Amino acid sequence: MPKKIHVVLSGGSGSRLWPLSKKSRTKQYIPLFDGKSLFEITIANNENICDEVLVIGNIDNYELTLSVLKENVSTNFQVVAEAKPKNTAAAIAFAALSVNEEDLLLVTPSDHIIENKEAYKEAVNKAFEWARKGHMVTFGINPSKPETGYGYIQSNGEDVVAFHEKPDLDKAKDFLDKGNYLWNSGIFCFQAKTYLEELNKFRSDILEACKNVMKLKSGDFLDEEATSKIPSESIDYAVMEQSQKIKIVKGTFDWSDLGSFEALYEFFALRGAYVQDSNLIIAETAHVELHGLENMMVIQSGDAILVMPIAESQSVKKIYERLLQTNKKLIE
Template sequence: MKFIVLAGGSGTRLWPLSRKNFPKQFLKLHPQEAESFFQKTLKRLSFYEEAEFFVVTNNKHKFYVINQIEEISKKLKNDPKFEIILEPDSKNTAPAIALAIRYAMEKGVSQEEIFFVSPSDHLIKPDKEFIDYIKTAEQIAKKGHIVTFGIKPTRPETGYGYIKVRAPEIEKFFKVEKFVEKPDIETAKKYIEEGNYFWNSGMFAFKADTIIEEFKQHAPQLGKIFEESYERVLNDFQTLPEISIDYAIMEKTQKAALIPVNIFWSDIGSWESLYEILEKDSQGNAVLAESINIETKESLIVGDKRVIATLGLQDTVVVETQDALLIAKKGECQKVKEIVKILSHKAAPLVEEHTTVYRPWGSFTLLETGHRYKIKRITVNPGQALSLQMHHHRSEHWIVVRGTAKVKIGEKEQFVHENESVYVPKSTLHRLENPGKIPLEIIEVQVGEYVEEDDIKRFEDLYGR
C-alpha cells in the first residue's frame, strides 16, 4: 500500500504555539515529548508491511520534513521508503492528493495500487488496531469504493465536520448519505441523538484508477492533471482551484463508504481538544508548564520558559510562548483563528514565526532586537553549514559558547573555539560550519542600518536555497 501523508498545512488553530512557518504537525508539545505529530503519524503507519510514503508538503516546510524523517527513521517498523512531493502553492487537500497520485504514476506505480491518505497532525491509538482498520479499508477499496474512516461522536462537537450514513452496515462499512459542515452546538446535539452521524476523520483509502475517474468526472480541472506530464502539472499548479477533497469528490461521488472506527482519535483542532486528551491533576487541570495553580480548576496551562502562576481560574486556557500569551475561556478557542486573522492584517511576525526559527542546518533564536541591532543564539547541527553569504547593511560579531566553529571570512579560514570570537564586516563573504560531533552554539550580534532576514545574498548553499 502507498501512503499519502499531507504535511503542508498551516495549523494556526493552535496559535501561539503553532505558526504558519512551523505548524502543528512538526510540534512537540513540550520538551519531554519525544516525537512530533508528524513523526507519530509516520511511526503509526510504518506498522503496515512494505509501506511506501508520499509526503506532500511545500518549500517552507521541506527541511522540517527531511530532518524529522531522519530523526525518526530508526524507530520506524518495516524500513519504509519515502518520496517527498513539493506543492508549488498551497491549494488544499484535493490538489495535493491529485498531485501525489500523479507523481506516483510518474514513478511507475500501477493504477491498481491502493492509496491511503492521512493527515500528519492527528493523534490515534493504539497503532496496531488502527493498522487493522487500514487493512479492512484496503479490501473494501479494491472493490471500487472510496473509503473514509468515521469516528463515533463522544460529545456534541462544533469543531469537526460530520458524515451521515445510511443504515444498515454492510460488509463492515456504511454507505455514505452526505457530508456535513461544522455545525452549531444545537445541530451537533441533534446529530448525537440521531445516531447515524460520524465525525469526519479526513482519512481516505481508494484504488488509484477509482479516484482518477472520480476526479475526471466531478473535478475536471483537477482531472486534467492525469493527462499531463508531471513537469507540466507543476508549472500549471497555481491555476488549479483551491478546494478540499470533501468538496471536490466526496460530496459528489456515489462510491463513498464509511468504516466506523472505534479507537482513540483526535485532530487536536483546538486548545479544548488538547485539554481533553491530557492527564489531569486532582483539580481537573491539564498542565504542560512549570506552574503554581491555586484554586484553579478545569483549566489548561501550557508554558515555555516562564513560571506561570494562576489564582482562582476555572475553565480557562493559558498558553505562553516566548513572544505571545493567549488567555481564553474554554469553549471559545475556535475563535483563535480570528486573532490570527487580525495579526495577519497587521503583517505581524507573530503569525509567521516563533522566536526560534528552524533551518536545514539547525536553528536560531531571537534574543533581543532594537534600533540598528539584533542578538541571536544560533545552533548549527554536527556536520552542517550555513550558506556562503554576504550582507550589505550589517556587520556581525560571533561568540562561540559551545563546540567548535569553522569560519570563512573573505579569503581567511579559521577554527573558533568556546569563549573565542570573530568579526564579520559588511559586504564580506562569510560562512559558518560545524565540523564537530556536538551541536555548535554561538551568540551573534548584528549591527547596521538594516538587520532583517532578507539582507542576505547567497553564493553557495548545501541545501539548494
C-alpha cells in the same frame, strides 16, 4: 504488485494553535507529546501497515519534514512540497500522480492522535479490501459527544447516505441520538487510479491543473505560478459528496483531531500534562503561574503570549489572520 502508500497531508497553517504554530513550524511539528510531534506519531502509527510514505506538505516546512522522515522512516519515502496550499483535492491528486495507478493510497492528516493501534490496523485493512475493488473509502468515528467542531457522515452499514457540515449543538445532539451519524475523520483510502478517475469525472479542471503543475515539478518542489491556477477545493466537496463508489469504514479506535487549544485541553486533562486546575498552560521559555482564574489558557512561544478563555479557542484563528496583516513577524 501494487504498493500500500501512506499519504500524509501536512500542508495546513495551524492558525488555531498560534503562537505555538507558526509558518516555520506548523502545529504538526510541535513536540508536545512526550517529546514527539503529531507528525512523528502519524508516521509511527502507519509504518507497519504501509510499504512507503509520501508526504504532501507546505514548502515552509520542507526541511522539518525531511529531518523527521530521515530520522523515523526505514522504508522509502517521497516529499512533494507545495508552493502554496490548494486544499485537499489537489494535494491528493499530487499524491495519486506521483505513484503507480494500481497503488493503494491511505490518506491521513498529520495532526490527529490515534490510539488502540490494533483496532486502527483492522479498520485500515478493511479499507484496503474495499479500495482493491475500486471503491473510495472514508473513515467514520463513533461520536462520544455532540461535537460541533467536526463534520458528520450519515451511514447505512458500509454505505454513505450523506455528508453533513459542522452542526450547531442541537443538531449535533440529534445526530448522536440517531446513532448512524459518524464523525468525519478526514482519513481516506483508494487506488490512485480510482481517485484520478473520480476527480476527472467531477472536477476535471482541478485534475488538469494539477497535471500541469506536476509536469513542471523540479525535484520535490512544485511550480508556484502554475499552482496558483489550481482551483482550491476539498476532497469532500470535489469528489466524496458526489461519487457513487463510496464506502465507509467505522473506526472503533480512539481518535482525536487536535486542531484547537480546546481539543488540546481535553486531551491533556486526561493525561495530567499542561493542565493546572482548570487552566491550560503551555509555555516554551517562561514560567507561568495563575491564581484565581478558571478555564483559561496561557500560551507562550518566542515573543508572543496568548491569554484567553479556553471556550473561545476557535477565535485564535481570527487573531492569526489579524496578525497576518498587522504584524507578520509574530507568525513567521
